[in-house]
Amino acid sequence: MDNLSQYIEWFRHSSSYINAHRKKVFVVLLTGETIAHENFSSIVHDITLLHSLGVKLVLVHGARPQINTALDGATLELRYHKGLRVTDPDSLQVIKQVVGSMSIDIEAQFSMGLANSPMHGADIKVSRGNFITARPLGIIDGVDFSLTGVVRKVNAAAIQQQLDNNSMVLVSNLGYSPTGEVFNLSAEEVATEVAIAMKADKLVLFGPQRGVMDAAGNLLSTLSPTAAEQVLGNISDDDEQARNGVRETLAAAIKASSKTVHRCHLINFADNGALIEELFTRNGNGTLISRDHFELLRQATIEDVGGILELIAPLEAAGILVHRSRELLESEIDYFKVIELEGMIIACAAIYPLDEESGEIACIAIHRDYQESGRGDHLLRALEREARRMGLSKVIVLTTQTAHWFLERGFEPLPISELPIKKQEMYNYQRNSRAFRKTL
Numbered sequence: 427m428d429n430l431s432q433y434i435e436w437f438r439h440s441s442s443y444i445n446a447h448r449k450k451v452f453v454v455l456l457t458g459e460t461i462a463h464e465n466f467s468s469i470v471h472d473i474t475l476l477h478s479l480g481v482k483l484v485l486v487h488g489a490r491p492q493i494n495t496a497l498d499g500a501t502l503e504l505r506y507h508k509g510l511r512v513t514d515p516d517s518l519q520v521i522k523q524v525v526g527s528m529s530i531d532i533e534a535q536f537s538m539g540l541a542n543s544p545m546h547g548a549d550i551k552v553s554r555g556n557f558i559t560a561r562p563l564g565i566i567d568g569v570d571f572s573l574t575g576v577v578r579k580v581n582a583a584a585i586q587q588q589l590d591n592n593s594m595v596l597v598s599n600l601g602y603s604p605t606g607e608v609f610n611l612s613a614e615e616v617a618t619e620v621a622i623a624m625k626a627d628k629l630v631l632f633g634p635q636r637g638v639m640d641a642a643g644n645l646l647s648t649l650s651p652t653a654a655e656q657v658l659g660n661i662s663d664d665d666e667q668a669r670n671g672v673r674e675t676l677a678a679a680i681k682a683s684s685k686t687v688h689r690c691h692l693i694n695f696a697d698n699g700a701l702i703e704e705l706f707t708r709n710g711n712g713t714l715i716s717r718d719h720f721e722l723l724r725q726a727t728i729e730d731v732g733g734i735l736e737l738i739a740p741l742e743a744a745g746i747l748v749h750r751s752r753e754l755l756e757s758e759i760d761y762f763k764v765i766e767l768e769g770m771i772i773a774c775a776a777i778y779p780l781d782e783e784s785g786e787i788a789c790i791a792i793h794r795d796y797q798e799s800g801r802g803d804h805l806l807r808a809l810e811r812e813a814r815r816m817g818l819s820k821v822i823v824l825t826t827q828t829a830h831w832f833l834e835r836g837f838e839p840l841p842i843s844e845l846p847i848k849k850q851e852m853y854n855y856q857r858n859s860r861a862f863r864k865t866l
């Protein structure tokens with residue numbers, strides 16, 4: 427194929443990605459090293475392209491090498507403990523100047539509109555604000571980290587408002603406490619927490635190497651969070667990957683993808699076009715960390731009974747779920763759906779038909795380590811689809827501790843006297859569950 431045909435082929439192929447990415451929230455970490463690299467202007471152009479394709483972008487920037495140079499110049503001591511900078515008040519003054527000036531320079535780069543540049547006609551609005559609330563890291567091993575902080579809260583609603591306004595949002599590695607103090611944070615942590623709070627579709631982390639390598643130096647193009655954790659554990663202090671900051675970005679990707687972020691991408695800032703290749707081609711460019719590939723919501727089978735029993739045992743013990751024997755579960759397994767992650771059952775739920783029009787949702791349980799990441803929602807939607815497939819038009823649920831979760835998902839309170847007769851007859855007055863119903 428000649429160049430033109432290849433180009434046309436690629437452009438056609440990328441349309442499915444363009445549609446998939448439109449209106450999605452991407453959080454992009456621009457480390458200080460990324461900004462300092464000669465390729466940064468191309469990265470700015472590629473980010474501009476994403477914006478013009480309708481992607482909602484939150485850029486988080488760091489400033490580590492720039493801060494080091496400035497502190498060195500000011501003959502201020504660089505103090506670290508366990509790889510974290512100790513920020514004293516004098517250092518913070520310098521850090522504020524460096525970070526503030528970098529934020530302004532980044533804004534300026536996105537404001538360029540020269541007719542002969544790829545930015546022509548881009549007209550990008552960049553918003554900044556006090557989106558990050560921080561608290562002090564405190565004292566560790568007797569070392570007072572002073573004004574080094576950690577993220578306490580991300581104002582996701584305020585960021586979303588800017589994105590809805592078609593602005594790009596720029597967040598730095600500085601956070602503010604309710605007492606009015608400024609804290610120096612790790613940009614990796616800020617990017618991770620912003621991505622989690624925004625339930626971002628993607629977290630893109632730029633680094634000085636092409637993703638993550640195995641021990642033989644081969645690129646690992648896709649990893650589950652669990653596999654990524656193993657790789658992280660095998661990176662030693664004298665490993666080149668450790669010097670390249672892979673441990674920090676990998677840990678960020680593991681945390682984000684274990685929570686609410688679907689896909690985390692580690693890519694090389696020195697590689698021209700890496701962002702476009704990663705997002706618009708099947709094979710990508712760097713390393714993708716995602717649970718989506720490895721996590722499966724499916725119909726339960728008899729082999730899952732052991733895993734389900736293990737999952738629900740603590741909830742039965744706490745009185746949240748009604749006890750089910752192995753025999754009962756085996757006989758009812760066809761009503762169950764499970765979420766399997768790398769061979770482990772991490773969630774389950776059942777839908778039992780009650781009469782011609784209604785079914786009961788029961789035994790919905792997400793493993794403690796995996797709660798509050800949208801899986802409950804995902805399972806509930808699957809059960810509702812299943813109920814419709816069974817020809818049912820209503821689902822009911824009886825619950826003691828999860829009433830509001832169901833109310834927020836369209837269920838309405840139902841008097842016990844209006845439960846289907848079969849259910850009324852079995853109602854346990856001692857348990858005193860509340861009933862809810864949803865019309866599908």
Ligand SMILES: CC(C)(COP(=O)(O)OP(=O)(O)OC[C@H]1O[C@@H](n2cnc3c(N)ncnc32)[C@H](O)[C@@H]1OP(=O)(O)O)[C@@H](O)C(=O)NCCC(=O)NCCS
Pocket residue numbers: 741746747789790791792793796797798799800801802803804823824825826827828829830831
């Ligand atoms: C309740 C449960 C199924 C929710 O699933 P999940 O995957 O953790 O939740 P999701 O990610 O879909 O939703 C998270 C939201 O639900 C809220 N939530 C979690 N448990 C809740 C509860 N018991 N009551 C009200 N809201 C709850 C969270 O605060 C979060 O709110 P936010 O989106 O405003 O931050 C899960 O937490 C669970 O298994 N709990 C223990 C078993 C249980 O109670 N089962 C129900 C028996 S009827």
